[in-house]
Amino acid sequence: MTTPLLLLQGVAKRFTLHHQNQLELPVFDAVDLSVSAGECVVLDGASGLGKSTLLKLIYANYRASAGRITVQALAGPVDLTEVAPRELVRLRRDTIGYVSQFLRVIPRVPALDVVAEPLAEDAGDDPAGIEAARAEARRWLARLRIPERLWHLPPATFSGGEQQRINIARNMIKPKPLLLLDEPTASLDAANTATVIELIREATARGAAIVGIFHDAEVGAAVATRRVNVGDFRSTRP
Numbered sequence: 257m258t259t260p261l262l263l264l265q266g267v268a269k270r271f272t273l274h275h276q277n278q279l280e281l282p283v284f285d286a287v288d289l290s291v292s293a294g295e296c297v298v299l300d301g302a303s304g305l306g307k308s309t310l311l312k313l314i315y316a317n318y319r320a321s322a323g324r325i326t327v328q329a330l331a332g333p334v335d336l337t338e339v340a341p342r343e344l345v346r347l348r349r350d351t352i353g354y355v356s357q358f359l360r361v362i363p364r365v366p367a368l369d370v371v372a373e374p375l376a377e378d379a380g381d382d383p384a385g386i387e388a389a390r391a392e393a394r395r396w397l398a399r400l401r402i403p404e405r406l407w408h409l410p411p412a413t414f415s416g417g418e419q420q421r422i423n424i425a426r427n428m429i430k431p432k433p434l435l436l437l438d439e440p441t442a443s444l445d446a447a448n449t450a451t452v453i454e455l456i457r458e459a460t461a462r463g464a465a466i467v468g469i470f471h472d473a474e475v476g477a478a479v480a481t482r483r484v485n486v487g488d489f490r491s492t493r494p
């Protein structure tokens with residue numbers, strides 16, 4: 257059996273609401289989940305059950321209240337529940353990708369460079385590497401149908417769907433072993449949704465492990481290799 261790329265063992269999550277007399281809001285009692293290379297696990301469950309919370313735990317945006325979250329990084333396994341900040345930055349650069357619904361706009365940086373940045377960063381000062389990163393960014397922008405006249409403008413004024421496509425390109429351009437997708441097609445039209453389905457399938461085909469949330473049932477069905485209901489990880493319903 258191959259080692260899973262991502263392994264959650266007994267993961268619990270409670271939020272403590274400090275402005276409400278330290279009220280405890282339990283979300284997960286015990287999450288046990290293993291995801292291997294080439295799998296696309298689609299998270300199901302009614303609104304508020306904890307789908308986004310689970311992705312944020314895996315991305316280490318949220319701290320688990322108990323349990324272990326192990327990811328296979330280049331240098332070996334890492335427990336995300338006790339990772340140091342500097343190691344987390346490295347993991348997010350090389351191992352864990354996260355596509356949220358919204359682009360965090362970087363003022364004054366043109367779309368082409370926003371998309372090229374993850375590859376350009378690895379190229380350092382090597383001009384050929386930087387040009388290769390920008391060439392790859394052009395391919396992603398074209399594939400996601402961003403009109404060429406927008407490539408040299410900062411995405412702050414782009415439409416919701418255009419910003420979402422820039423976000424997808426930026427976060428998928430560098431192939432990473434683990435990819436977390438939080439409704440990547442929420443604002444996209446049919447043609448671009450179809451392209452994103454292709455991109456997700458290509459990522460699983462190259463061996464990425466993917467965990468995703470898709471409110472569009474057709475998209476979820478098109479990409480899932482397995483479905484998991486997050487309601488199974490809690491004893492109480494909200």
Ligand SMILES: Nc1ncnc2c1ncn2[C@@H]1O[C@H](COP(=O)(O)OP(=O)(O)OP(=O)(O)O)[C@@H](O)[C@H]1O
Nearest residue numbers: 271281283301302303304305306307308309310494
């Ligand atoms: N930062 C937070 N502080 C307090 N409570 C939170 C926080 N983040 C999420 N929650 C609570 O955790 C529960 C799960 O929220 P989450 O966003 O993960 O649900 P979801 O299944 O993704 O919902 P939806 O499908 O509506 O997006 C909700 O009750 C929510 O209010």
